Amino acid sequence: xxxxxxNPYVSLYLGALVQWGFLMAFLYSLVTSINKPKKEAxxxxxxxxxxxxxxxxxxxxxxSYMQLLLLDLMTILAIVVVSNFLNKNIISSYLLLGLSINSxxxxxxxxxxxxxxxxxxxxxxxxYSLGINLMDFMMIAIFFINKDFLGLVRLxxxxxxxxxxxxxxxx
Numbered sequence: 427x428x429x430x431x432x433n434p435y436v437s438l439y440l441g442a443l444v445q446w447g448f449l450m451a452f453l454y455s456l457v458t459s460i461n462k463p464k465k466e467a468x469x470x471x472x473x474x475x476x477x478x479x480x481x482x483x484x485x486x487x488x489x490s491y492m493q494l495l496l497l498d499l500m501t502i503l504a505i506v507v508v509s510n511f512l513n514k515n516i517i518s519s520y521l522l523l524g525l526s527i528n529s530x531x532x533x534x535x536x537x538x539x540x541x542x543x544x545x546x547x548x549x550x551x552x553x554y555s556l557g558i559n560l561m562d563f564m565m566i567a568i569f570f571i572n573k574d575f576l577g578l579v580r581l582x583x584x585x586x587x588x589x590x591x592x593x594x595x596x597x
Contacts, residue, residue, distance in 0.1 A: 441481060444562045448475040451569035466512045470521060471569055473508060477501040491536035498529040516579055520568040523578060524561040531557050 452471040459468045477497065502525045509518045531554050538544045538551075567575070574580060 438486075440559060441486060444559075444566070445478050445481065447563070447566035448478045451475070451566055455569060464513070466515050467517055467569060467572070469508050469512060470505065470517050473501065473504050474521065474565065477504070491532045491539065495529050495532040495536065498525050498532065501525055502529070516572065516574050517568050519579055519582070520576075521565055524565040527561050528558055 448471065452468075452475040455467040455471040459465050477500075480497070502522060505518060505521055505525070512518070534550060535554055564576075
């Protein structure tokens, strides 16, 4: 993956900042969950910290968008599996949303660069750079804020509770 979007040094520092953010989120969750029965944030932050720290062992300058997509999909799968054993919370919703958007952006870049052989920058590349970084920082922030600061859970609840009940279901 040629680095079309950012200077390699800027990309390296942003990646390190995100890795550090997930490590701090894990340590914060570890400290705040001591002597408490609820450990959802701890398990979710561990998954995210391990997932994002795995890039320490990957040549990030030569990885393809499809490989990044697969890493995000494996992380989504791990969160879904672990969430089945945990109480539902805001953190898992935000992580799943952020990783899903990142996955869609990786897939879009894969299509644009490798399938369509586009090598000239256009608006989607800027959207990709901004979107990936915003989603990463949103996922880090949810561990510290632990509130529905974007209103996503309220929106989901409003959409799914507004479904019309079928007359046969009312009997």
